[in-house]
Amino acid sequence: MSHAAFVHSLWTMSADAPRKIPAPQIEYAQLSPTLIVLGAACLGILAEAFLPRRLRYPVQVLLTAVGLAAGFAAVVALAAGGYGTGKAHVAAMGAIAVDGPALFLQGTILLVALIAVFTFAERRLDPVAHGRAVDSFAAQGAAVPGGEAEQEAVKAGFTTTEVFPILLFAVGGMLIFPAANDLLTLFIALEVFSLPLYVLCALARRQRLLSQEAAVKYFLLGAFSSAFLLFGIALLYGYAGTVTYAGIADVVNGTVRTVDPALASTTGNDALLLIGGALVLVGLLFKVGAVPFHMWTPDVYQGAPTPVTGFMAAATKVAAFGALLRLLYVVLPGLRWDWRPVMWGVAIVTMVVGAVVAVTQTDVKRLLAYSSIAHAGFILAGVIAVSPDGVSSVLFYLAAYSFVTLGAFAVVTLVRDAGGEATQLAKWAGLGRRSPMVAAVFAVFLLAFAGIPLTSGFTGKFAVFKAAAQGGAVPLVVVGVLSSAVAAFFYIRVIVLMFFNEPQAEGPSVAVPSVFTSAAIAVGVAVTVVLGLAPQYFLDLAGKAGVFVR
Amino acid sequence: MSFPLLTVTAAVPAAGAVATAAVPAARRAAAKWLALAFSLATLVLAAVQLARFDPDSGKPFQLTESHAWIKSFGVRYDLGVDGIAVVLIALTALLVPFVILAGWHDADPLEEAEPNRRWRPTQGFFALILLVEAMVVISFEATDVFLFYIFFEAMLIPVYFLVGGFGDRAGARSEEETAARRSYAAVKFLLYNLAGGLIMMAAVIGLYAVTAHQLGTGTFSLTEIVQARADGRLQFATVTERALFLGFFFAFAVKAPLWPLHTWLPGAMGEATAPVAVLITAVVDKVGTFAMLRFCLQLFPEASKWATPVIVVLSVIGILYGALLAVAQKDIKRLIAYASISHFGFIVLGIFAMTTQGQGGATLYMVNHGISTAALMLVAGFLISRRGSRLIADYGGVQKVAPVLAGTFMVGGLATLSLPGLAPFVSEFLVLVGTFSRYPAAGIVATLGIVLAALYVLVLYQRTMTGPVKDEVRGMPDLRVRELVVVGPLIALLLFLGVYPKPLTKIIDPAVGHTMSQVHRTDPKPDVPANDVEAAK
Amino acid sequence: MNPVNYLYLAAVLFTIGAAGVLIRRNAIVVFMCVELMLNACNLAFVTFSRLHGNLDGQIIAFFTMVVAAAEVVIGLAIIVSVFRTRHSASVDDASLLKL
């Protein structure tokens, strides 16, 4: 029949078809981690709304911690239930995958978030303002910096306890992101965890101008990138007629033909597929901070409140790489020969640029930002090896890396002077003399970043490069090795600064943290050392989790 | 399962490091004695190893231990010693106590240093020394490439802190500048070696890829790979083998150090305190040359043979180059450093001469060079600590005021120029003979080294010890008891091994023979086998 | 008329939006350009949905609108707060963080 008639029938069908539409059936149990976290977030909002101000802080901290812990427990339960391996399947009408990678990454994200909450909750570092201990978030985000509104807020002892539910929302999004099994869910999850992060970035207590600037940049560029992502999704949808990963994959593999001959006649070529795929990749590469989509990273990392930076650097990377893996391994494997060379290029450029530019940085947070870019490059090297080994090595690397990062940023929050955190490297001179313990811990993290043996960094790097080499990407390994030699230089520079340089007269002091930050740092060190010395158990875990469902 | 002797030998100093580091700031002396005790305990264990080691059993590795470690990477915790390793472990365990004794006061905080309960340099110094010892020992013991690599690489960190953190107080110039020069030297040392190590990491991964591809399961076990090669289950493509060989060799050549990768050594040895300098050249660098013997040759025999000519040339250059630069040095410790570069040239030359004499001599050389450098460097350290200057020009006529110091210095020097009757002569001559019998030209050119050695040693002695007594050295005290305790045994050892090296050669010989058979090389035959004719009679 | 033309239109709109992001200084305008890009995507979705004869595209368009709305909330909040501090909505004025 004719086009018009077809369309008309479409309308009418939808008119008298309610009973024909199958009720969506959702496996709530299998989505429990996400649901728990989001639920906790909603409770947090209610708490903000109804609880008296003095109660909010303890309640929020408790609520968030419990929520995340419960979520982690749920993940463990699912994994134990075999959803990671045997019973792995696609839930929620094909919207969300419950399989090894998803559970592993969700577990990692939840743990990271849990530790991040500790750093969020730290209230011992900043000097007491008007008799109240304060954390590193603005008294009142809306108030103009330095304006009397802010003075009022500070006097009144306001604190933005909203950060906790916001954090939870972000975590919720991150949990869905790597598990998303169709492009729409992917997009939604992306936005769900991005928007809260934009807000968090703007909420620094000190140097609010920088904080707000970081937020603006992050927001605009983020929105820009998500537009690319969305357009890519549109094109893929156009190509395949569906947005589910499995469906697209079938079309790519040629097992199913696209429905409409009209479309086939005009855009039957793979241009839609290729361009769409590329655009989606752009969106994801932006989130992982790969060159040339990295430029927001240093600015945002520096401007955002340090606990947020730590959380972002760790959790965002995990989630984004998870999504990237799923996309490349489930949707586009049929296209391997098209995207692999491109990703090679991206990986190489990312490693080199990250390492080289970091050499001349003068600010600890920026330094760590560039180092995170370089590490993104290393991880990409593992992603490119299209093999179960590749997946598990990337999973392991992400776990190892995120804890080191959290720990490092937690240490950064400790080193303070009159103007808050002293992030200029110059001020760190001789820190080893003043407080050897802190300096030593930071040195451990730096060595892990540098991939010195007996730290988690080495194990991860080795795993990734091994996978890459076996995937035939030997040149990639060589470049990676060379750039990590360059990278070693600036990590070492910081160590030299801390231990071998004479302390400055008016250098920063190290604040004595409460149990929260101490715990965070302790966990970081513990994980770093354990994954360095006895990684086998976790490698097995990652290995078992190395298979995607589709 | 039998008593894990090898593990314990490495674990004791490690434990010592922890214990020493834990000593409270006030109890500095206690830390020193603790460290000394642990190092001596290690020495005992090393002695036990020597005793339990049976050179004549056909087994390539003995006292072996084997446990799974990282299955996913095919990494095993495999330990085992051959004749070469057990001797070098003994050397390490022997030298460290002397290093500790010699460095007794090197890490005492300066007077004006503000009292700080948490800042404990002394404890750190000795803890780091023990840590280095532990890592060196285990990398001598490891028969799993990955295991070796890990400690080969991790070793850099404590050494780095030793060099950068506890520099030579005898800085000729201002405190800041010495600090700057010191951290420069330390960073250079670390980056140079780290680069080498990372390139080796690429090769290690490559090795895994190859084994995984050909054997089904990737492995790093030296014995397994050698075995697989022997029965043809594992064949390297020529290019692959050469690439991997170069990857390994580069790292070892940096650490050895071989010309032209030597430039980090003079700085590191010059800026570090004498005991640390000894630790670096006498112990740590030996891991590099040792690894050439154990890994380069045994894993990649064909590639080794392919690379031999170039390496021989490089090491000969190194011999002459190091010696000539030593002659031109104005700084005592830098002079000794360049002398060591020349000696490492000899060692590498011996290894790649691919003759029994060459490799046996090279192994012996590692031991002897360790002892002789220790003797010379430590005495130099005592001298420098007295005058507070490293410049040769600042000395003169010392033998008049401190005859014993001068005497020991002389003996150390004579050992360095490998005078017959002292240990180094034997090894140096073996290396030369071994080289000469395969590469006569190289052998002859290398022999020039002995003249140059005499030159730089005697010039050093003449300028510092003889001539009219300089006012600055007047009233310089002679060696103290502690210092004599350090130097005396070393000199005695030099004499003993010079006259009767057989105990060592007995152990080394079979191991060298095994290596040679791995590389499929045999010694060249003499034109007129006079000995055999005599025997026939 | 061939619905494919709508695709071309979508592409053009998207490009215009992108160009606007690159060119305009005013944060609000830049932000509007992003919205324009999102809407270009919507157009594409709807067109494709039409071509494929299934409703997914249209549904997605709704989702996109919601997301866009959410973005507006956050975005405007941030931009306004910045404006109140700096008394300028120019993107280029916010360049303290660099190098």
Add this chain to the structure above:
Amino acid sequence: MENLIGLLVAAPLLGAAVLLCGGRRLDRVDHWIGTLLAAVSFALGAVLFADLLGKDAGARTLTSHLFSWVPVGGFRADVAFRLDQLSMTFVLLITGVGTLIHLYSVGYMEHDERRRRFFGYLNLFLAAMLLLVLADNYLLLYVGWEGVGLASYLLIGFWQHKPSAATAAKKAFLVNRVGDMGLSIAIMLMFTTFGTFAFGPVLTHATDAGEGKLTAIGLMLLLAACGKSAQVPLQSWLGDAMEGPTPVSALIHAATMVTAGVYLITRSGAIFNAAPDAQTAVVTVGAVTLLFGAIVGCAKDDIKKALAGSTMSQIGYMILAAGLGPVGYVFAIMHLVTHGFFKAGLFLGAGSVMHGMNDEVDMRRYGGLRTYMPVTFVTFGLGYLAIIGFPGLSGFFSKDKIIEAAFAKGGTEGWILGGAALLGAAITAYYMTRVMILTFFGEKRWQPDADGNRPHPHESPRTMTIPMVVLAVGSVFAGGLFSINDTFLKWLEPVTGHAEGNSPLSAIEVTAATMVVLVLGVALAWAQYGRGPVPVTAPRGNALVRAARRDLLQDDFNHVVLVRGGEELTRGLVRADHSVVDGIVNGTAAAVGGLSSRMRRLQNGYARSYAVSMFGGAAVLIAATLLMRAV
């Protein structure tokens, strides 16, 4: 009996150990300990000598294998001794003269505060020298070879506070090292050729090896000999070596160590016999050196340096003889022994003179000493007569034989060598007479020394004169003793072998010629110094004289070529090491840094430029993907 050989070496070694490590508490008895142990080893030597005499000529070889030293693969070096007639001769010479000189030193070094160390070094020298001559293989010989080098280094530089002494010591050691290089290369060659370097196998199978290899070995051995025996071109160190105490000059740099080269060549006779080219090289070196040394000896005013020149030249004779092969070996050794007596005697005499003249060495400031120190005069005189070859004294017999053997080489070569030898004899007569006259005759030309106190010449104490007397006796009778019905020849022949040369001149003619040149030399010297007064400060002299005073300019040559060149080279290398080898490394680092700071500027803080990079990146990504599909 064999076990005694070990003790022979051990005794002085023990002495050295005790004296050097003993510390101050020995300072009363040190000199006697040293002397005693030297004497002990002499006694042992005598016992062994008697034992050898007991055996019949063929079986006079004792070997004792102590332990295997360096067993590595096919490489086997043992600590084993071999005592045959040749080494026996040396043992007696070394220990005998050595003991005498120890005794002499007791007096000579009485007031030196480092006397203990002096005797320690002397004993060390004895041990090393004995090891050298007793070793059963070349590697062990090498040990002794360098050992004596070390001892000589220590003793030359004994007065280290004098920079000149320290420098001389260093020079001696370095030049010797060059020679040692030759020896070690020779040993390597032997190892590759014969698979061993023990005397027995090597020497018995020498003839089986190719001549080329043998020549190479021979030349390397010659290089070694040149270094140790101060032969051209490695002779430069001997003159400066006179910085050492006089007993040292007498023992090491006249009687024993410097003759080690002769021992080496004679010992390796089998190799040289099979390598004529090497032999030619040896005789050339010998002939050149004997003239060189003689000429230098004529020009020196420093009594010890004059004697040093003479030593050089006399050893030249020995090397020459040794180079002649079986014809000459015996006479080389014979001259070596007699020379040991009279040259040691002369040096001790010189020492005694200096002792009396508060350490003045310039002969132009002596004169007329014969009445003041009669014993010295007599002993020195006898030594003088012996060295110039006065009929009936030792030198006459030994030198005469060598000259004869030189002619016996035959052909023009023979004439040249013989001529050189004769000329050398004439010059010897000349400069020795000069020394004699300047020192003991003529009017007193004594000058006050640096501290302005005039010398009061007096005879030396008993401890010093006794050795001089003994040595004088030796230098008078030794030659005759050896030559009566060829005792020495018969004694040594089993080891070295002997062949009668067929000289174009008969023995009588040679002797006559020698006498003639001798008289001429003496006469010339007397004409020049004996008649008129001698200027206290040396006249400028002609070019040759001036050159000879500067050791025929070879130091200047060394300075320009080796020292300067070497300094330039090292300085260049230092620069290269810093700028090139290290420069590359630092350059890379700098390059990365520069690149970094350049790329850093892209991060300019403008969100829009970041967006541009994203947009561009996306474009590139798309293009690349499409391209991938296109190709």
